Amino acid sequence: MPQLRLATPADHPALAALFAEMQAHYAVPCPAEAAMLAGLSLRPSGSEILVAEEAGRLLGFAAFSAIYPGPGLQPGIFLKELYVTAAARSSGIGGALMRELARVAVSRGLGRIDFTAAHDDQRLRRFYEELGAAAHPEKVFYRLTGDALQRLGADAET
Numbered sequence: 447m448p449q450l451r452l453a454t455p456a457d458h459p460a461l462a463a464l465f466a467e468m469q470a471h472y473a474v475p476c477p478a479e480a481a482m483l484a485g486l487s488l489r490p491s492g493s494e495i496l497v498a499e500e501a502g503r504l505l506g507f508a509a510f511s512a513i514y515p516g517p518g519l520q521p522g523i524f525l526k527e528l529y530v531t532a533a534a535r536s537s538g539i540g541g542a543l544m545r546e547l548a549r550v551a552v553s554r555g556l557g558r559i560d561f562t563a564a565h566d567d568q569r570l571r572r573f574y575e576e577l578g579a580a581a582h583p584e585k586v587f588y589r590l591t592g593d594a595l596q597r598l599g600a601d602a603e604t
Contacts, residue, residue, distance in 0.1 A: 448500035448539060450546040453507070457497060458486045460504040468529045496546055498530070498539045506530035508543045516558055523551050525561035544577050562587055 453461060462482040469476035477485075496508040509527040516522040525547065530539045551559055561579075563570045571581070590598060 447542060448498040448505055450496060450498055450542060453495040453497045455487070457495075457504065458483050461486060461495065461497070461507065464504055464507060464529060464531060467531060468527070471529075471532070496543060496550070498534075498543055504531075505534040505537075506539045506543055508547050510547060510559075512554075512556070513560070516560075518557070520557040522556050522558040522560060523547065525559055528561070540573060541577065 462479050465482050466476050466479070476482075490511075492512045494510055496510070497504050498506040507527070507529055508525060510523050510525045512521060513524045514521040528540060528543060530537075530543075547559060551557075561574070563574060575581070
């Protein structure tokens with residue numbers, strides 16, 4: 447089983463390669479490597495990346511941030527991305543990353559981990575449910591991006 451640990455700046459080039467693989471997997475545009483490296487170096491405070499490494503090679507990651515407040519005004523974790531390289535899928539690395547993330551949450555006194563999954567990705571949803579996660583269909587996921595984000599931000603200035 448790979449070593450699980452928090453990423454360091456020395457991991458940034460390997461993480462950028464994993465990010466590029468992830469973007470290709472989801473068939474979405476990928477920024478240039480220099481932009482990914484800059485993004486990794488300038489991550490917001492509280493943004494962390496847990497990596498799975500074996501024989502000096504990164505096989506997967508879990509990108510997460512602390513959140514507050516949650517139910518009962520308790521802190522938690524928001525898992526933004528969980529990705530395992532194609533060559534290492536179905537080897538237990540995704541589950542190991544999730545278990546380690548749960549250990550991090552418990553050790554920090556955080557009461558929950560929130561995350562999203564594509565509605566039509568049944569394999570991923572089964573994976574999360576097998577770990578004990580429960581879907582919350584009463585919640586709707588929203589996102590502000592592009593022109594809508596720009597307009598709303600501009601409205602704050604007036």
